[in-house]
Amino acid sequence: MLTDRQRMILNAIVDDYIRSAEPVGSRSISKRGDVGFSPATIRNEMADLEELGFLEQPHTSAGRIPSHKGYRYYVDHLTQSFSLNPAELHMMKTFFAEKLNAMEQMIQHAASILSQMTNYTSILLGPEVFHTSLRHFQLLPLHENQAVAIIVTSTGQVENKTVSIPPGVSVSDLERVVNLLNSKLVNVPLYKLKTRLYTELGQEMQRHIEHYEEIMSMLDIALDNQPDHRVYLSGTTNMLNQPEFKDVEKVKDIFELLEQTPLLTKLMAPAPGEQGIQVKIGTENTHEAISNCSLITATYSIDGKALGTIGILGPTRMEYARVIGILNILSHDLTKLLSHWYK
Amino acid sequence: MLTDRQRMILNAIVDDYIRSAEPVGSRSISKRGDVGFSPATIRNEMADLEELGFLEQPHTSAGRIPSHKGYRYYVDHLTQSFSLNPAELHMMKTFFAEKLNAMEQMIQHAASILSQMTNYTSILLGPEVFHTSLRHFQLLPLHENQAVAIIVTSTGQVENKTVSIPPGVSVSDLERVVNLLNSKLVNVPLYKLKTRLYTELGQEMQRHIEHYEEIMSMLDIALDNQPDHRVYLSGTTNMLNQPEFKDVEKVKDIFELLEQTPLLTKLMAPAPGEQGIQVKIGTENTHEAISNCSLITATYSIDGKALGTIGILGPTRMEYARVIGILNILSHDLTKLLSHWYK
DNA sequence: GGTTAGCACTCGATGACGTTGAGTGCTAAC
C-alpha cells in the first residue's frame, strides 16, 4: 500500500512528533539523517501521505502531524522491539522478587512502577471474579448483634463485610451455619455462590437451622461481593505534564473518567477472544473524554484464562514502542508470578 | 480593633470575592444593599482596611481582594452559622442510616459525600491505630506453604496479609498458635501487639510449640500492621473547576501532594490538644504547594480520644461558613456513629 | 465632622495591525 520511502518518512514523522509534540516540517525530517532526501522530495511524499489520510495539517503553513490512521499504521508496523536499559530491568526484577506481598499490594505496586517507568497514567484491573472461587468463609461476631463476614478467595484475596446478626440467633447457630457453608461451598466460583446457597443448601438449612429466613437474608448480604473489578490507578498527575493537556478543560474530563470505576472497567475490558497487547488509538476508544488519548492494554492470565488487565493511558502521541515493550514484559511476568502463586 | 462599619465592609468583600473570584469594587459593595453607604465612603474604608493589611489590590485600578489576614479575620468572626437545605440534610441523614457498611466503605462514602456537597476536595484520615485493639486473629492456610493472616480490630476493620508457612510446621501447630494468641492477645492495642508477643508469649510458646523460631518470625510479619493512617480522597477533580487553578502548573503541585500519603497525614494532623474545627489559610499551611489553598479540618473521636481527621481542601477563596457548617455536622455524626459502633 | 458627588487618573483587558519566520506548494532546472 505504501512505498518503502513513504513508510520511512511516516515513521520519522511519528517518531519526531512523539518526542516534540509539535508539527514536524520537511526540513527537520531531511536533517535527521536516516531519510536521505531533500526537503522538497519529502514535501512531495508528505503531500501524498496527507492525501492518503496518514497525516494531518493543523493549518496550511504548519508541519504535519500523524492522524489516527497514521498512528495506527505506525503501531501495526512497529518493528524494532523496545529494550529496557539495565536500571529499568533491575527495577522490574526487584519488583518481582517481593512476591510475599499480598496480591492487592502487589498490584498497586505494579501500577506505580508502570507509571514511573512510562511517565503516563497506569490503570490495572484486579483479577476477574469469574475465575476465583471460595476458599474459606468465616463469621466473626463483634457484638451481640453485629459480625464481620470474611471471604477468602482462591487467589488469596480477603473480602470482608459487616452484617447484622438477626435477633434470637445464637453464636452456636452461626457456627453451624459457617461449618455448613464451608463444607458445601468451598471451591465454588464466587459469582455462583448465591445461587448455590439457595439451590443446594436451602433445604438442608431449613431442616437443621432455626431462624432460617433471617439467616438467609443475612448471608445474602454477606456473600454479596461486588462483581466489578478493583481498579488501581497510578501516575494520574503525569497527564498534566503532557503539553496537549495544558488546557485544564481537557484534563478535567479525563480525570473525571478516571474516577469512575465502571466506565474504566468497560474501557479496559479486552475484546472477547483477544490475548496479548491491544492498542486503541484516539477515537477507537469508546469514550469521548479520551478521544485524544491512546490506551494500550495487556492481559495477564492463569492457565490461559484472562485474569485481569494492565493498561497505560497517554496522549495519542505516545511512545508506543517503549510502552508496548514494557507492558509485554510486565504482563508475562505477572502471569508467571500468579501461576506460581496460584499453583 | 476594627469599627463596626469596617467589619461589615470586610465581610461584604470577602463574601463577594468568594462567590465571584474577582476583585470587588466599592460600587458593587454599595449596591449590595446590606452596607448602606456610597461608593466613596466605602472607598475610604477600603483604603484604611488595605493599610491595616486586611485587603490587597492586584493592581492600582482594580478592586480589592482579601489578604490572608483578611480571611483569617473573616473566619475568626464568622457569626451566622451555616444551615443546610432540606435536600442536603436528607443526603447526610440517609448516609448515616446505612451504618451496616464496613467502616472502610463508610469512610470512603463519607469522603465522596463531602466532596459532592462542597465542590471541593475532601480528605479523610482513617482511625488511628493507637486506639484500636485486637479483637480476633486468624491464620488460614492457602497451600501447604502459604497462609493468610487475618486481624480483626476492635473497630471492625479487617487487615490481612499473606505469609509463608515455615517448612515442617503442621496445620495443627498453627491452630495451637492461633488459639494461644487469641486467648492472650485479645484487647491488646495493635501497636503493642508485637512487644507483647515477645514478652508474654515467648516463653510459653517456646515450651509448647515446635519450630518456635520460625513461627515467631512468621508472626512477626503477620502482625506487622502499617501504623500510618489510611487516606481517603474524593473530588480531587473539583480543584480543576476553580478559576484560580486554570493554570495547569499550579494544580500539578497540588495533585502531586495529594498522591503522597505521608505528607497529607502530616498536613492533616491536628495541632496537639486542639479539638473541633481548625482552619488553615494559605501560608499557614506548612506545604508550599497549597499556599494558595485553605484547609479546614475537623477531628472525630471516641470517648474524647481523637480517632481520625476529616478535611476539606479548596482555594483560599473558600466558602468558609458553609464548609465549617458541614464539617461540624459530619464530624459530630461520625463521632456519634463510631461511639455506637464501638460500644 | 462625617458623608457624598464629581472628576481626573490608572492600568489591565481587548482588539486592530504589522512583522516575523517556519513551513508549504509549485515550477523549472538538473
Add this chain to the structure above:
DNA sequence: GTTAGCACTCAACGTCATCGAGTGCTAACC
C-alpha cells in the same frame, strides 16, 4: 526521479490605541 528556488500562507508575537472599571482626592453638603 530528484532537487533548488521562490512566492505564498498563516500562527505567533509585539506594538499601539481604545475602553472601562475602579481608585484617590477635593470640595460641597448635611
